[in-house]
Amino acid sequence: MSGKLKKALAAPAKTLFAIFVALVIGALLVLPTGTTPLEAYKELWNGAFGSKINILNTLARSTPLLFTGLAAALAFRGGVFNIGIEGQLYIGAFSAALIGIYGQNLPPVILIPLCILGAMLGGLLWAVIPGILNTKYQINLVVICTMMNNIAELFTDYLCGYPFKGDIPTNATLKLGENAWLMRFDERSELNIGFILAVVCAVLLYILMFKTRFGYETRALGLNRRFTSYIGVNVNRKILAVLFLSGMIAGLAGAEQVMGVNHRFISAFSSDYGFTGITVALLGGLNPLGVVIGALFFGALENGAIQMEVMTNVSRDLISSLQAVIIMLIAAEELIRTRRGIKKVKGAGKAPSGRERKEASAS
Amino acid sequence: MEYSVELEGIRKVYGPVIANDDISIKVRKGSVTCIVGENGAGKSTLMNILYGLEQPTAGTIRINGETVRFSSSRDAIKKKIGMVHQHFMLVNELSVLENVIIGMEPRKGPSLNYKKARAVVSELGERFGMQVPLDEKAGDLAVGIQQKVEILKILYRGAEILIFDEPTAVLTPQETRELFANIRTLTADGKTVLLITHHLDEVMEISDDIVVVRRGKVVATLKKEETDVKQLAFHMVGSALPEECQREEKQSDQVVLAVKEITVAGANKPNAVNRLSLEVHEGEILGVAGVSGNGQSELARALAGLVPVTSGSISLCDRDITRKSRRARLLDGISYIPEDRKTDGLCLQWSIAENAIAGYYVQPAYSGRFGFINRKKMNETAERIIQEYDVRTPSAAVPVGSLSGGNQQKVVIGRETVVDPKLIIAAEPTRGVDIGAVSFIHNDIIALRNKGVSVLLISSDLDEIFRLSDRIAVMYNGEIAAIVDPSSITREELGLYMAGAKKEG
Ligand SMILES: Nc1ncnc2c1ncn2[C@@H]1O[C@H](COP(=O)(O)OP(=O)(O)OP(=O)(O)O)[C@@H](O)[C@H]1O
Ligand SMILES: [Mg+2]
Numbered sequence: 001m002s003g004k005l006k007k008a009l010a011a012p013a014k015t016l017f018a019i020f021v022a023l024v025i026g027a028l029l030v031l032p033t034g035t036t037p038l039e040a041y042k043e044l045w046n047g048a049f050g051s052k053i054n055i056l057n058t059l060a061r062s063t064p065l066l067f068t069g070l071a072a073a074l075a076f077r078g079g080v081f082n083i084g085i086e087g088q089l090y091i092g093a094f095s096a097a098l099i100g101i102y103g104q105n106l107p108p109v110i111l112i113p114l115c116i117l118g119a120m121l122g123g124l125l126w127a128v129i130p131g132i133l134n135t136k137y138q139i140n141l142v143v144i145c146t147m148m149n150n151i152a153e154l155f156t157d158y159l160c161g162y163p164f165k166g167d168i169p170t171n172a173t174l175k176l177g178e179n180a181w182l183m184r185f186d187e188r189s190e191l192n193i194g195f196i197l198a199v200v201c202a203v204l205l206y207i208l209m210f211k212t213r214f215g216y217e218t219r220a221l222g223l224n225r226r227f228t229s230y231i232g233v234n235v236n237r238k239i240l241a242v243l244f245l246s247g248m249i250a251g252l253a254g255a256e257q258v259m260g261v262n263h264r265f266i267s268a269f270s271s272d273y274g275f276t277g278i279t280v281a282l283l284g285g286l287n288p289l290g291v292v293i294g295a296l297f298f299g300a301l302e303n304g305a306i307q308m309e310v311m312t313n314v315s316r317d318l319i320s321s322l323q324a325v326i327i328m329l330i331a332a333e334e335l336i337r338t339r340r341g342i343k344k345v346k347g348a349g350k351a352p353s354g355r356e357r358k359e360a361s362a363s
Numbered sequence: 364m365e366y367s368v369e370l371e372g373i374r375k376v377y378g379p380v381i382a383n384d385d386i387s388i389k390v391r392k393g394s395v396t397c398i399v400g401e402n403g404a405g406k407s408t409l410m411n412i413l414y415g416l417e418q419p420t421a422g423t424i425r426i427n428g429e430t431v432r433f434s435s436s437r438d439a440i441k442k443k444i445g446m447v448h449q450h451f452m453l454v455n456e457l458s459v460l461e462n463v464i465i466g467m468e469p470r471k472g473p474s475l476n477y478k479k480a481r482a483v484v485s486e487l488g489e490r491f492g493m494q495v496p497l498d499e500k501a502g503d504l505a506v507g508i509q510q511k512v513e514i515l516k517i518l519y520r521g522a523e524i525l526i527f528d529e530p531t532a533v534l535t536p537q538e539t540r541e542l543f544a545n546i547r548t549l550t551a552d553g554k555t556v557l558l559i560t561h562h563l564d565e566v567m568e569i570s571d572d573i574v575v576v577r578r579g580k581v582v583a584t585l586k587k588e589e590t591d592v593k594q595l596a597f598h599m600v601g602s603a604l605p606e607e608c609q610r611e612e613k614q615s616d617q618v619v620l621a622v623k624e625i626t627v628a629g630a631n632k633p634n635a636v637n638r639l640s641l642e643v644h645e646g647e648i649l650g651v652a653g654v655s656g657n658g659q660s661e662l663a664r665a666l667a668g669l670v671p672v673t674s675g676s677i678s679l680c681d682r683d684i685t686r687k688s689r690r691a692r693l694l695d696g697i698s699y700i701p702e703d704r705k706t707d708g709l710c711l712q713w714s715i716a717e718n719a720i721a722g723y724y725v726q727p728a729y730s731g732r733f734g735f736i737n738r739k740k741m742n743e744t745a746e747r748i749i750q751e752y753d754v755r756t757p758s759a760a761v762p763v764g765s766l767s768g769g770n771q772q773k774v775v776i777g778r779e780t781v782v783d784p785k786l787i788i789a790a791e792p793t794r795g796v797d798i799g800a801v802s803f804i805h806n807d808i809i810a811l812r813n814k815g816v817s818v819l820l821i822s823s824d825l826d827e828i829f830r831l832s833d834r835i836a837v838m839y840n841g842e843i844a845a846i847v848d849p850s851s852i853t854r855e856e857l858g859l860y861m862a863g864a865k866k867e868g
């Protein structure tokens with residue numbers, strides 16, 4: 001039992017270790033500014049968790065990263081390099097906005113699920129094109145996804161700048177009907193029920209990945225495609241399924257921002273959530289539970305950095321440096337792992353033969 | 364006496380597993396030393412240590428009398444040691460030439476001197492009788508050719524001490540003879556060869572000295588002249604081999620697998636299998652013999668449902684399955700033991716347990732409602748395979764990739780036979796497994812046959828073909844050159860069919 005628990009916690013533990021190392025390196029970066037690292041981190045901590053409101057804001061900032069992190073974790077586990085999360089997020093967000101605007105007379109119990117569903121379909125739609133091009137015509141997924149990201153951002157900018165332009169000077173749609181708003185926990189924070197949805201998603205995704213057939217196949221796909229077809233999986237169809245599901249989760253990230261935070265679609269609102277989500281996923285060891293920790297960490301950094309910048313002379317850019325350090329740590333770990341192959345495996349106990357064990361258990 | 368390699372008191376411990384336990388070996392310059400022993404005895408580990416891939420927990424290595432410490436294979440290569448691995452280390456996407464010269468490319472200014480590289484490599488190939496298509500992608504080649512590329516690669520790096528980890532496991536008898544001829548040329552040249560094999564007749568043919576390893580220890584060091592196959596086998600296993608399972612006389616006219624005029628495309632051949640027809644009866648072992656690369660792999664993959672046929676039909680127990688998916692066939696009772704266990708048959712990073720249900724995880728026993736995998740059943744099956752097939756492992760939870768080659772194969776065979784199949788397609792089922800396990804697997808296959816299971820045995824090992832087959836189909840150039848009765852044909856005759864020099868009808 002405790003072995004099981006240990007295994008479930010192994011990935012998060014690695015995540016925490018990477019975070020720890022990043023913070024140590026960050027401390028070195030702070031030194032030259034004249035502020036002591038302790039001071040900087042104290043303000044960072046206070047900014048992130050110092051009061052109830054700060055905590056809520058940290059969670060609010062984590063929410064989109066949690067969704068995009070999950071989208072990336074799923075796809076990357078399956079070896080499907082969905083770099084298009086950013087674009088899927090935009091299309092998902094816009095779909096949710098349209099439904100929220102035009103369906104505002106519907107009661108919340110219908111409208112909210114409708115918006116969420118619409119966002120998922122939007123994200124999915126934006127994953128279909130790269131998926132087909134990749135599996136049918138072997139076009140590099142990363143390349144198409146990158147293009148799809150640009151198209152999504154520009155296209156939604158056009159949509160909310162012209163046909164669906166709202167009542168404010170910037171390019172943005174009208175406000176969603178209040179029936180489509182996600183409930184907030186405190187009027188001073190943007191944190192909304194979308195966060196709970198994201199955590200539920202993480203748990204569900206964890207179960208999906210490690211307990212089900214779908215997850216079994218996805219993990220096989222990510223490790224060895226020949227083996228995957230050997231076990232009877234249609235590899236192309238599986239790639240599509242993983243990509244589509246990932247796109248749908250990316251769409252959720254957009255829905256939460258539109259329905260819970262901005263209450264309208266604002267052009268280019270995403271501050272690279274799609275890309276940071278990939279870092280979050282890698283930091284979380286492509287494990288949905290690790291992703292929760294990774295997203296909270298990034299949310300805390302971003303939120304805490306505001307106060308740190310005000311109170312000390314450490315710039316908010318420290319956060320970007322920390323993110324870069326984490327990416328390098330992850331890359332280094334990957335490198336070491338591939339160099340050693342799978343040689344260093346844990347748990348190789350004494351190796352009795354099967355027959356010996358049978359004899360032992362028989363006696 | 365001049366020794367090229369002296370290993371003294373080598374010990375290697377993986378956690379609580381003692382892979383090498385105080386091993387001492389002396390290898391004379393210009394000789395061939397064979398290392399033999401059961402699966403998991405520690406042969407590969409020892410060779411990896413000599414090649415600098417693994418660092419010994421204790422012990423010393425001397426090369427030409429000089430004590431050395433290798434922290435990586437780079438150091439070993441500097442001391443002119445080369446190794447051909449049990450599993451190839453080629454870059455599939457690169458051409459053969461690029462694979463050979465990789466990391467040591469001759470340069471002309473800033474760019475690669477392909478012309479020179481080509482000249483050097485083809486000269487090497489000629490000198491040692493290993494002609495390979497230099498411009499083809501390594502990944503497209505048959506395993507036999509890939510191995511030659513590996514050998515060229517180490518020769519190109521100037522190796523004087525060559526380590527071969529089960530080189531013959533992938534070769535046909537003909538290719539093995541060629542390899543041995545090459546090895547003799549090498550030793551005549553003063554090079555020293557260390558070679559691992561499970562085929563004792565090969566040991567008797569090629570070796571000068573023989574080292575027998577059991578459970579990490581050297582149990583015997585012998586001169587070839589002073590020993591024989593029987594004695595070697597006894598040293599290896601520590602007891603006599605199990606009794607041979609006898610084939611029951613049983614005639615059934617029931618056709619289980621009927622293949623009609625199928626054509627299958629290969630990597631660079633539209634008809635790697637060319638309008639081939641065959642039938643396998645109930646409780647029959649049909650051996651498919653042939654020089655590797657004559658369409659056997661494509662045939663196996665097509666029957667298993669991994670590649671489509673371009674024409675013709677396949678039926679199982681009178682039901683047409685030509686268009687059925689791999690999964691449907693698997694659930695219909697077609698088991699497939701693939702020749703490439705590392706890439707096809709196993710997911711090396713996964714545990715034995717997860718591998719134990721590969722393919723079969725869709726059965727209701729393993730995946731219940733909502734697609735949840737029943738881990739308890741999965742572990743039970745894994746335990747069953749480990750016990751029935753005597754897999755040497757600390758537990759079912761270790762990654763399959765940490766097992767020795769032979770034990771990995773036992774996992775695959777166990778998985779494919781515990782499911783009560785109607786038909787087993789067994790491609791090179793005993794490649795790389797020790798003599799004890801070979802006789803175990805052979806007995807298992809015969810027992811299955813006696814139970815009425817049909818077996819399509821694809822093997823380049825003629826001993827295996829003769830030992831197991833009820834009928835032998837010889838494959839040549841994508842076609843069946845002949846179907847013969849093993850009791851009424853000589854090896855020489857079979858060889859003629861295999862070489863395409865003779866054809867039935
Ligand atoms: N990286 C590793 N981690 C844990 N155990 C290992 C590792 N490598 C090898 N072993 C164990 O060490 C033992 C010796 O393995 P090795 O690969 O040397 O056997 P071998 O004699 O080459 O067998 P085979 O004939 O099957 O190839 C085995 O019990 C194996 O499981
Ligand atoms: Mg070995």
